[in-house]
Amino acid sequence: MTVHEALKAAVAQLRKAGVEDARLSAEVLIQRVLGVGKAHLYAHPDRVLTPEEERRIAEGVSRRARREPLQYITGVVEFYGLELEVGPEVLIPRPETEGLVERVLGWRSMWERPLIADVGTGSGALAVALAHHWPGARIVGIDVSPGAFQVASRNIRRHGVAARVTLVQGDLLFPLLEHKQRADIVVSNPPYIPSGEIEGLQPEVARFEPRAALDGGGDGLAVYRRLFSQLPEVLAGPGAVAVEVGAGQAGEVRRLLEESLRHVAGGAADVQMETGTDRDLAGIERVVWGRFS
Template sequence: MTVHEALKGAVAQLRKAGVEDARLSAEVLIQRVLGVGKAHLYAHPDRVLTQEEERRIAEGVSRRARREPLQYITGVVEFYGLELEVGPDVLIPRPETEGLVERVLGWRSMWERPLIADVGTGSGALAVALAHHWPGARIVGIDVSPGAFQVASRNIRRHGLADRVSLVQGDLLFPLLDHGQRADIVVSNPPYIPSGDIDGLQPEVARFEPRAALDGGGDGLDVYRRLFFQLPEVLSRPGAVAVEVGAGQAGAVRRLLEQSCGVVAGGAGGAAAVQMETGTDRDLAGIERVVWARLS
């Protein structure tokens, strides 16, 4: 079988299986097996594959045809210009989540060496990206999942950040509460899909990504309520919070955050002592994707 024949067959098989990005998936799977770039793939269409290459390509295409996410098959994803390991224990980082990184990095003028809590760190994408681009920051990644803890640990070591990024296993901000520790910035991409909507998502998401990283309860806001309830005991003054939200959730989440930050401000000596600013950021599709608050 030649490269051209393998590519043609893979695209046909994936399209029949309903894979939307059939050609891209086929290209990436074949490139990974051959260890070549896209240009090389198309420059040498008549290259004859070895039996082992054919077997590995067929295996990858079969997995993708079952709607397993491409990132789980290749084992990697690019996030904010950094290659990260991913697997079934963690949510696949999306481009939309890069807006959280942008928002937090926009606060660099407020702190030289902040402590940032990444709640529900998953693969460690936010923690790694923030530490990489904010050399003075210390990050603590928190996740209740042992599997996510292992993936995040490998990503932190992969990028040489173990001296500034630490991990603790636990639920939301409880590990900081238990030790009386405060954070200057709290950032999170929590589960926010309403429970009843999950089975109707794309098969790649509904069947393969960890449900605990998706399920936000009946209205999708359960984790925000729990997280924001803990904020007054953890957030420093000055302090800042940024969270990702689902489409149509920004207004409700912003109100919840304002209530929580109002308690924080009151605990610092009253509203006159602490100024609170809140806002939302839109993603490239125009959806309000990031809700944030800043206390100064």
């Protein structure tokens, strides 16, 4: 079998299985097996595959045809220009989540050496990206999942930021509360999909990604309420918060955040507070943020 024949067969199999990005998936799977780039793939269509290459390609295509996410099959994803390890223990970082990194990096002029709490760190994508682009920052990545803890640990070591990123296992901000530790910035991409909507998502998400990283309770806002209730005891002043939200959730999450920040400020007359939202490339309000000084 040649590269061209393998690609044609893979695309046909994936399209029959209902995979939306059938060609892209086929290209990536074959590229990973052969260790070549896309240009090389199309420049050498008549290259004959070895039996082992054929076997590995067929295995990858079969997994993708069962709607397993491409990123879980390859084991990697690119996030904010960095290649990260991912697996079924963690949510796959999405491009829209890069907006959280942009928002937090926009606060660099406010702090030289902040302590940033990354709540629900998962693969460590936010923690690694922030540490990589903010050399003075110290980051505490928190996750309740032992599996996520292991994946994040490997990503932190992979990108050489272990000296400034500390991982702790725990629920939301409880690890900081237990040690009476304050944070300057809290950032989080929490579960925000309403429980009743998860089964209706694409099979790649509903069947394969960890439900605990998706399920935001009945209205999708349960984790925000719990997280924001902890801010008064954790957030230092001046302080800032940035969270990712689902489509249509920004207004209510912003209201909840404003209510929490008023408690953080304690009603002091000289406190200045600001909140806002940032849109993703699709025009959806995707990041809700607030800060006070």
